[in-house]
Amino acid sequence: MNLFYTLLLLCLLALLARWIKSKEAEWIGSYGEYKVRKAIKNIEATSSGKYKAFHNLYIPKQDGSTSQIDHVILSDQGLFVIETKNYSGWIFGDETSKYWTQVIYKRKEKFLNPILQNKGHIKALRGWLGEEFAHIPIHSVVVFLTRAKFKSNAHFAHAYVVYPKQLKQVLEQHQTKVIDRETKERLAQKLETVLAKDKTQEKEMKKRHVQTIRTKQKQTEQHIQQNRCPKCGGVLIVRKGKYGTFKGCNNYPKCKFTQSIG
Numbered sequence: 001m002n003l004f005y006t007l008l009l010l011c012l013l014a015l016l017a018r019w020i021k022s023k024e025a026e027w028i029g030s031y032g033e034y035k036v037r038k039a040i041k042n043i044e045a046t047s048s049g050k051y052k053a054f055h056n057l058y059i060p061k062q063d064g065s066t067s068q069i070d071h072v073i074l075s076d077q078g079l080f081v082i083e084t085k086n087y088s089g090w091i092f093g094d095e096t097s098k099y100w101t102q103v104i105y106k107r108k109e110k111f112l113n114p115i116l117q118n119k120g121h122i123k124a125l126r127g128w129l130g131e132e133f134a135h136i137p138i139h140s141v142v143v144f145l146t147r148a149k150f151k152s153n154a155h156f157a158h159a160y161v162v163y164p165k166q167l168k169q170v171l172e173q174h175q176t177k178v179i180d181r182e183t184k185e186r187l188a189q190k191l192e193t194v195l196a197k198d199k200t201q202e203k204e205m206k207k208r209h210v211q212t213i214r215t216k217q218k219q220t221e222q223h224i225q226q227n228r229c230p231k232c233g234g235v236l237i238v239r240k241g242k243y244g245t246f247k248g249c250n251n252y253p254k255c256k257f258t259q260s261i262g
Ligand SMILES: [Zn+2]
Pocket: 229, 230, 231, 232, 233, 234, 249, 250, 251, 255, 256, 257
């Protein structure tokens, strides 16, 4: 009988371990998100109305898709668009390369350059805000958690790359008032319209966001199969390069689209 219980206990422990492992990334992700949100809420609460924060915004784009933004802070100095990154390990990257590198336990992983990613968010936000708010400065901020060690000493001209506790410093670097009270209020009202009102709506927005991304990916794949350039509509031609065979656009060098053929 004793053996039976021991085995049962071992089984349960194994299941528990597997469950924890499957949830790990999600937990670390939400913990990081929680830390940044807390830092922002703290700044907001102690600013006596100077800063107003908006979390998890889905900005509609012209093509019917949406751009998801982690946080936006509204101030008299303009808007701060914040992208959170939950990576740990050593981070290498510069402002213009398409990918950055994470090095952890001697393993290297590539991820999309968060500055370029945030640039896309800001472009979507600008497009959606329209002419009326075209004069408002928008500042780009990428926040890494302290688990990440930033290893490049590259200088970033168009974005801040910081840890949560440096956020306040970033905001305070901007002191010149560029928005009047009325404009600030109208901006706040407009930003309210792209926030999820409750959990259900948030889920719905997220679902639609993911769906449109998938549809777009499928379209891109179809175009490539039919040798149509997904970027400019040109014709794709099979070429041989240093790194193997690839499809390239006939509008090169104007269009730099390429797709390697494995
Ligand atoms: Zn092209």
